[in-house]
Amino acid sequence: MANNTRSPLWRKQAVMLVLASALIAGCSGNTGNNNNSAPNTGTPTNSAAPSPGDSSASSEPISLTYWTGLNAFAARSLKEYGESLFYQELEKRTNVKVKFEHPAVGSEAEQFNLLIASGKLPDVIEYNFTTYPGGPEKAISDKVIIPLNDIVEQHAPNLKAYLDANPEMKKEISTDNGTIYAFPALGTGNSNVSSGLVLRKDWLDELGLGVPETIEEWTNVLTQFKEKKGAKTPLTMTLAEFKSERFNGAFGIGIGFYLDGGQVKYGPIEPGYKDYLTQLNAWYKDGLLDPDFATQDGAAKDAKATNGSAGAFPAFIGSAMGKYLTANKDSNPAYDLVAAQHPVLNKGEEPRFFTAAYDYRGENSAGITPANKNAERTAAWLDYLYSEEGNLLKSFGVEGTTYTLEGDYPKYTDLIVNNPDGLSIGDAMAKYLRVSTPSPGFVGDDRYTEQYYSFDQQKHAVKLFNQYYDNLKDTRLPRVTPTVDEGQELSSIMAEVNTYFEEMFMQFVMGAAPIAEFDGYTAQLKKMGIERAIEIYQSAYERYMKR
Numbered sequence: 001m002a003n004n005t006r007s008p009l010w011r012k013q014a015v016m017l018v019l020a021s022a023l024i025a026g027c028s029g030n031t032g033n034n035n036n037s038a039p040n041t042g043t044p045t046n047s048a049a050p051s052p053g054d055s056s057a058s059s060e061p062i063s064l065t066y067w068t069g070l071n072a073f074a075a076r077s078l079k080e081y082g083e084s085l086f087y088q089e090l091e092k093r094t095n096v097k098v099k100f101e102h103p104a105v106g107s108e109a110e111q112f113n114l115l116i117a118s119g120k121l122p123d124v125i126e127y128n129f130t131t132y133p134g135g136p137e138k139a140i141s142d143k144v145i146i147p148l149n150d151i152v153e154q155h156a157p158n159l160k161a162y163l164d165a166n167p168e169m170k171k172e173i174s175t176d177n178g179t180i181y182a183f184p185a186l187g188t189g190n191s192n193v194s195s196g197l198v199l200r201k202d203w204l205d206e207l208g209l210g211v212p213e214t215i216e217e218w219t220n221v222l223t224q225f226k227e228k229k230g231a232k233t234p235l236t237m238t239l240a241e242f243k244s245e246r247f248n249g250a251f252g253i254g255i256g257f258y259l260d261g262g263q264v265k266y267g268p269i270e271p272g273y274k275d276y277l278t279q280l281n282a283w284y285k286d287g288l289l290d291p292d293f294a295t296q297d298g299a300a301k302d303a304k305a306t307n308g309s310a311g312a313f314p315a316f317i318g319s320a321m322g323k324y325l326t327a328n329k330d331s332n333p334a335y336d337l338v339a340a341q342h343p344v345l346n347k348g349e350e351p352r353f354f355t356a357a358y359d360y361r362g363e364n365s366a367g368i369t370p371a372n373k374n375a376e377r378t379a380a381w382l383d384y385l386y387s388e389e390g391n392l393l394k395s396f397g398v399e400g401t402t403y404t405l406e407g408d409y410p411k412y413t414d415l416i417v418n419n420p421d422g423l424s425i426g427d428a429m430a431k432y433l434r435v436s437t438p439s440p441g442f443v444g445d446d447r448y449t450e451q452y453y454s455f456d457q458q459k460h461a462v463k464l465f466n467q468y469y470d471n472l473k474d475t476r477l478p479r480v481t482p483t484v485d486e487g488q489e490l491s492s493i494m495a496e497v498n499t500y501f502e503e504m505f506m507q508f509v510m511g512a513a514p515i516a517e518f519d520g521y522t523a524q525l526k527k528m529g530i531e532r533a534i535e536i537y538q539s540a541y542e543r544y545m546k547r
Helices: 012-023 085-094 108-118 135-141 149-155 157-165 167-172 201-207 215-229 239-243 271-285 298-307 317-327 375-386 388-396 425-432 446-452 456-466 469-474 484-510 515-527 530-545
Strands: 062-067 096-101 124-127 185-187 195-200 257-260 263-266 312-316 337-340 365-368 403-406 409-412 441-443
Touching: 062 375, 085 096, 085 375, 085 388, 085 425, 096 375, 108 124, 135 484, 149 157, 149 375, 157 167, 157 375, 195 201, 195 215, 195 317, 195 456, 201 215, 201 337, 215 271, 215 312, 257 530, 263 530, 271 484, 271 515, 298 312, 298 317, 312 317, 317 337, 317 456, 337 456, 365 375, 375 388, 375 441, 388 409, 388 441, 388 446, 409 446, 425 446, 484 515, 484 530, 515 530
Parallel strands: 062 096, 062 124, 185 441
Antiparallel strands: 124 365, 195 312, 195 337, 257 263, 403 409
């Protein structure tokens, strides 16, 4: 497996390294490798520093106001996070009471802008500050959040130890001038790739076909599905799913901006993109690609994935694969699914482009605002989530209620995996824990994914999809930050570019525009300023590398 450098969550060597980092002032582990995704050294540990629940770390109770979106799954069971078992137990351990302020589900970005404009800030804002206009540096200069370097150094020993052991991650959560701006949601374990291409395994077995790896094999399998299984839409996708890295990687190009030997490129103007469009157009003309891809929604795609209309489709391991397998459990017992490796052009090649979460998730990271009168206690409270004990609470809850220990392995109870109120595993986790979506602390604990993915097909998929995760270090643009002026210029350019690109993508695939017009299309994108956009990202990338 290509990602075997990404160490297990609780490897003793990592634990000792981080413990030493916490104990020795100013000591840096320097064990991170030089790529865009930090290795999992320095994951949750029992720091030598006191936890916020100790009398030496916290005295009088305090109250904080905390603005964050309420996850849609949690919103099914909770009115606000304060009702969650996780936050109720966290309050008991830390003497910190939190009053949550939630924007309406789906209106988070709009409500965030209104919050900032109001000038009435809460103590903590949980958001993706990498998307703030002008970047996190501008959010600090706008006095929306405060710099955290000194606070992390003095009051967040667990996060400090992790960053000392993972210097590349410190680069990720800092501005170009080295300012730490948020308590991040950090990926751990081996599940950063949570979706990919899936096929009907029962059909493959019946037809004597292997799981396709190359584009040629994909063409053959889709053809067989159409001709021998009567699939009306052998490959079904929504238009939005073409914005993820799926088949394009086989042609050596990213779906948008990407890296090639340290140079920023934009996939849709590269020669390989013409080959990619040519293939999609051929599949469309031959009836292998769903003709409704441009207009259908997720529900229509789901129906085709389960009723025999389609034999291949992109799917999330948790929500989609589990749903499809469950839906056919009684009506079609033979129904089976298998994950396919991210496609390549030639046999033996390794995939280098595919959709994956960054180790630093970006979204749902916590910034402390200038309105906060208890910044040090807030930092200690947030830092608890980067300890082993805090991660156990966040990911597994309260022992005896949501999990039991089998040896040193936390096993979810029936309250989670066989909920008496009929909640799915995902909904139960969202109600009692904060584990299945990014939030301050760690996300993706392997012990969580092992239990969340209940079907063997899902367990296979998570291993397969993540096998080549480390290859992204050479192709994926890290979380760079354009300056305020660059950001404004970039927004202006890309608004026009994206509109034209999306229109032409559909025309090329559906044959309304012949592939012969590709050169004219790229020339038009250049007139719209795409080369200037590439220059902006190149400058931002070079600044990032100097952090």
